Amino acid sequence: MTRVIDGLDQIFVIAKAFLLSLLAWAPDWVVQVVSSFVNIAAVLGVFLVLFALISVFERKILARIQNRYGPNRVGPWGLLQPAADGIKMLVKEDIVPGGADKAVHFLAPIAMVAPAILALGVIPYGRNMTAFSIDAGILFFFAVGSATELAVFMAGWSSNNKYSMLGAMRAIAQMVSYELPLVVTVLPVVMIAGSLSPDRIVDAQSGYLLEIIPKWFVLTPWGAAAFLLFFTAGLVESNRTPFDLPEGESELVAGHMTEYSGFKYATFFMAEYFGMFAVNGMAVTLFLGGWHAPCAFLQFIPSWIWFFSKLSVLLFTCIWIRGTLPRVRIDQTMKLAWTFMLPMAFTCVISAAVWHFNSGGILGWVESLLIVALVYAGLSQMLGARKHLSVRTYRFAE
Amino acid sequence: MAPLAGVIAVSCVLFSLGLLAVVTRRDAIFILIGIEMMLAAGNLNLVAFWRYGPHPEQITGAMMAIFAMAIAAGETAIGLALVISVYRHRRTTQVEELNTLKG
Amino acid sequence: MSLLSILPFVVIAVITLAGALAAATLPNLMHAALSLVLSFLGVAAFFILLGAEFVGLVQVIVYVGAVAVLIVFTILLTRPAVGPGKGRNWSGVLVAMAVLAGLLWALARTTLPAGQPIAIAPLTVLRIGQTLMTEYIWPLQAVGVVLTAALVGAVVLAMEEKR
Numbered sequence: 001m002t003r004v005i006d007g008l009d010q011i012f013v014i015a016k017a018f019l020l021s022l023l024a025w026a027p028d029w030v031v032q033v034v035s036s037f038v039n040i041a042a043v044l045g046v047f048l049v050l051f052a053l054i055s056v057f058e059r060k061i062l063a064r065i066q067n068r069y070g071p072n073r074v075g076p077w078g079l080l081q082p083a084a085d086g087i088k089m090l091v092k093e094d095i096v097p098g099g100a101d102k103a104v105h106f107l108a109p110i111a112m113v114a115p116a117i118l119a120l121g122v123i124p125y126g127r128n129m130t131a132f133s134i135d136a137g138i139l140f141f142f143a144v145g146s147a148t149e150l151a152v153f154m155a156g157w158s159s160n161n162k163y164s165m166l167g168a169m170r171a172i173a174q175m176v177s178y179e180l181p182l183v184v185t186v187l188p189v190v191m192i193a194g195s196l197s198p199d200r201i202v203d204a205q206s207g208y209l210l211e212i213i214p215k216w217f218v219l220t221p222w223g224a225a226a227f228l229l230f231f232t233a234g235l236v237e238s239n240r241t242p243f244d245l246p247e248g249e250s251e252l253v254a255g256h257m258t259e260y261s262g263f264k265y266a267t268f269f270m271a272e273y274f275g276m277f278a279v280n281g282m283a284v285t286l287f288l289g290g291w292h293a294p295c296a297f298l299q300f301i302p303s304w305i306w307f308f309s310k311l312s313v314l315l316f317t318c319i320w321i322r323g324t325l326p327r328v329r330i331d332q333t334m335k336l337a338w339t340f341m342l343p344m345a346f347t348c349v350i351s352a353a354v355w356h357f358n359s360g361g362i363l364g365w366v367e368s369l370l371i372v373a374l375v376y377a378g379l380s381q382m383l384g385a386r387k388h389l390s391v392r393t394y395r396f397a398e
Numbered sequence: 399m400a401p402l403a404g405v406i407a408v409s410c411v412l413f414s415l416g417l418l419a420v421v422t423r424r425d426a427i428f429i430l431i432g433i434e435m436m437l438a439a440g441n442l443n444l445v446a447f448w449r450y451g452p453h454p455e456q457i458t459g460a461m462m463a464i465f466a467m468a469i470a471a472g473e474t475a476i477g478l479a480l481v482i483s484v485y486r487h488r489r490t491t492q493v494e495e496l497n498t499l500k501g
Numbered sequence: 502m503s504l505l506s507i508l509p510f511v512v513i514a515v516i517t518l519a520g521a522l523a524a525a526t527l528p529n530l531m532h533a534a535l536s537l538v539l540s541f542l543g544v545a546a547f548f549i550l551l552g553a554e555f556v557g558l559v560q561v562i563v564y565v566g567a568v569a570v571l572i573v574f575t576i577l578l579t580r581p582a583v584g585p586g587k588g589r590n591w592s593g594v595l596v597a598m599a600v601l602a603g604l605l606w607a608l609a610r611t612t613l614p615a616g617q618p619i620a621i622a623p624l625t626v627l628r629i630g631q632t633l634m635t636e637y638i639w640p641l642q643a644v645g646v647v648l649t650a651a652l653v654g655a656v657v658l659a660m661e662e663k664r
Contacts, residue, residue, distance in 0.1 A: 029505065104535065136626050139558045146566025150538060153573050157531060169577065176570065196626050401507075402613050405547065408514045410608060412521050412540070414601035419525035421593035427530065427575055431537050434568060435521055438544045441560075449551045450618045457624060460553045461637055464629075467556075467563050468644050472651030474568045478575045479658035485579040 009302040012042065013128050039131040043120050051273050052082035058319045065323035092262035097160055100259065104158035109260065109267035112151035115144035116274035123281040124198050126291045126304030137198045138190060141282060142183055145237065148275065149175045152256050155268070159259035168256040170330050171246035174236055177337040182233040184345035185226040188352030189217055189286045198282075202290030211296040216289035221369035222351035225376075227287040229341055229348070231314070234279035236333065238272055240318060242325040243333055280314040281307075288314075340379055347375040405446040413439035426481045426491045430474065437470040509550060517543030530576050538569045555626050 007014065016038055023031055056078060060070030071078035096105055122137040124130040134140050149172050156168020190196055193204035207215050217223035236243040247257060257268045284290060288310050291303035328336070351368040358364025412435060419432030441463045448459020485491055520540030527533045541564040548557030633641050 101531070104531065134554075135623070136555055136558055139555070139562070139626070143558045143561040143566070146562050146570075149566065149570055150535075150573065153570070154535065157573075157577070165577075169574075172570065172574070179566075194627075401510075402618075403608065404510060404514070405551070406608055406613070407605065408517065408547070410601060410604040411518055412544075414597050414604065415518070415521040415525045417600055418594060418597035421596055422525075422590040425530065427572060427579070428533065431524055431533060431572060434537065434564070434572075435524065435540065438541060438560075438564065441556075442544055442547055445548055445551050445553050445556060449553070450614050452614070452619075454619055454621045457628065457632060460556050460624060460629070461632060463548075463553070463556050464559060465637075465640055465644055467559060468648060471563050471567055472648050474571055475651050475655040476658070478571050479655040481575055482578055483658045491579050 005300045005302075009127055009304075011302070012126070012304070016042075036132075040121075043131045044117065046125075047117075047120055047274065047277060050277065051270060052086075053079075054273060054315060055085070055269075056081045058322075061316070061319045062323045065320070086266070089263055089266040094262045094264065095259075097259050099160040101158040101160070104154050105259075108151055108155035108158060109264045109271070111154060112148060113267050113271040113274065115147040115151070116271045116278060118144045119278035120274065120281070122198055123278070123285055124202050124290055125307050126302065129291075129304060130199055133199055134197065136196045138186060138196045138201075138282075138286075141278070142179070145182075145275075145278075146179065148237075148271075151271075155260070156256035159256070161259055164256050164258045167246045167258070171239060171256055174239070174243060174246065174330070174333055174337075177334055178233045178236040178341075181229055181337060181341040181345045182237060184342065185230045185233065185348060186286060187345075188222050188226055188349050191349070192217070192352055192356055198285045198290075202285055202292065205289040206292055208296045214289055214292060214294050216287065216292070218287040218289075220352075220355060221365065221372050222348045222355060223287055225344060225351070225372045226348040227283065229345055230283055230287065231280075231317075233337075233341065234276075234283060235318065235321070236337075237279060238276040240272075240276065241322040242328045245327055245330050245333070276315070276318060277311070280311055280318065283314060284310045339383055343379060344372075344376065347372060402446060402450040406443065409439045409442040409446065412436075412442065424492050424494055426484070426493055426496075427478075429493065430477050430481070433477070434470065434474060437466065441466050441470075513543050513546045513550065516540075517547065531573075534569065534572050534576060537572070538565055541565050541569065552621075553624055555624065555629055 016035070019038060020031060020035055023034060026034075056071065059081070060072075060078065063070035071081040074080045074084045096102065119141050121131040122134055122140055124133075130137075152171045152175070153168050156164045156166075156171070159165075189201060193201040195201065195204075205214070205216050209215065213219070218227045239247055257265060260268060284307060291307040293299045293301060293303075293306050351371040354371060355364045355368040358367065416432045416435030416439060419435060420429050421432075423429055423432065444459045444463045444466065448454060448457070448463075451459070481491055484496065488496060490496070517540050520536045520538075520543060523536035524533045524540060527536065541560065545557040545560040545565075548554070548560055
């Protein structure tokens, strides 16, 4: 029975080993290259399907939040809508503005989607199921994240359009400002786990207290705060509402993507969603225990199902937030990053250090919780939560 | 593994291309681009000699490259802030026009 | 040296030098900045080829993610004239060629360690962290002070003057 469970858990690893065994006659480097290609193809295949599904689910969930049906004409419950969208995007005319910088205009979508796909390569999707297991995996993730900003700039500049340029500048200012909280909130996790490799970080969250409480980092005081900060910074990095001022329709048409049509626009769209998948996947890996089950007796369910379930919960939360919250102004976004999130992120580091220093005793938990709570309360007071909430008054047109 | 002479030759060419950018360009930002290229060439040299040197287990070369990178980033920030500040006063970044200190 | 082991080196070298040449000679500032990014990526690939993966990744984060974005932002904020200039400064080209010739002559005259490098354990981030905190603690603190000074200085220099 355990063999069946393990086989189901490792089904993709076994399939890949079988594929490679068909090539046993080939020299070593051929087997390595084919192995890498199989990994890449698997990751791309899974995430392209997920992208298609999420695009239709987002529209349907947003629609239900707004008390209407989403797309429901193409296929059962509208599930074939991505196919219709894909065909539409592919057959649209590709318009390049006359004064645009042709080479840069062409390269910008490619430069935007390549780092997003690269970032998907270091996330562990299940037991022994990381596409590329690098020793400094987290660092690689942030390195490719920082390459996205240049692509946004290329898109905005090459369109020769004031509004594109403005949108690109806002987008880069947002992305650069939120990189810091993103990186600093990962620091406590790396510190406690002792490694930059996502596989080791997932291993550090294994085990259960009393067989039902998992040892995930999100269930610690510093981990909960760090998870919230990381999730918010991830929303900003992917330019999702409520931080989507750079590409809001009522603000700047489509910001840096204004002058793109057809397949190039679809590529930008795909890059944004892949970025969202990558950041949420990393959040699952760092804080929510990766592919571990929440209770000891639920471990018979394969690890990759747990990973994708947690990822789905986070994606649903992203879509839910998009349907609920209004847009944040650009100066409010900057202020949030530099005056609130950065100090809170540093507090998480100190809190994690205190927790670790007390070797997980009850004093460590209490102290780290106190540090996080007191700094949060202090920052809220200092940053102008002094505005008194008054009764809302309405003015009607006479 | 790459041959050491090849890597050093590449870093020499990169350095002289950076020098070319510094000496022939008229715009202050181009000059800063050239300086960045020279710094990158120097870092490449450091890491190459660390790897092929007699004691690569003392990771001196890689550490020096990391520190040099940090300092280069700080210096670029200051240089570009200066360029922006000069532009605000003189409305130009062409270095030939920034000659009001001339006697 | 087999072809397979020298092929990555040649490809990365060509990319790096082509990017650097484009950055040094293109008249359009934006294209030059983007070619510079290409050459930085090539240098990062060199670092990874030489076995210093951490240094290569930090190169991407610091140079491509920060320095290149800074350069691009400055180009944006200063809007320099992108006209065809007064022609290339050929004496400058001569100087650069002379320096290159001198460096390559010095390279040809030195006897470099030949053959494969000494095999070492892979350079892990743990090792770098331990070395930074034990042997290089004073340079680390000094770099921290320098970066803080650079941060404050850049903000002050680029601030709008209050009238």
